[in-house]
Amino acid sequence: MTPPPCDRHKNLEMVPFGQTLIDVCPVPSCGRCHDDQGYFEVVDGKLVRGQIADTNKFVVAAERMVNAFRARAGP
Numbered sequence: 001m002t003p004p005p006c007d008r009h010k011n012l013e014m015v016p017f018g019q020t021l022i023d024v025c026p027v028p029s030c031g032r033c034h035d036d037q038g039y040f041e042v043v044d045g046k047l048v049r050g051q052i053a054d055t056n057k058f059v060v061a062a063e064r065m066v067n068a069f070r071a072r073a074g075p
């Protein structure tokens with residue numbers, strides 16, 4: 001499956017994150033992510049997307065994921 005483009009950087013394909021179903025925008029300052037439910041991002045430790053009820057577990061996972069990705073991508 002081809003990763004979707006970032007919805008903010010439509011000329012850039014998102015990068016698959018490890019063994020997850022999540023793709024991440026390659027632009028470090030963007031932080032946009034995409035999974036099978038659509039686009040989301042992590043802002044101030046909270047996963048932000050349209051409407052979501054209980055995402056505590058996923059917020060932690062997504063935050064770790066984004067941090068790990070940024071650490072690997074460098075400044």
Ligand SMILES: [Zn+2]
Binds near residue numbers: 006008009025027031
């Ligand atoms: Zn982006």
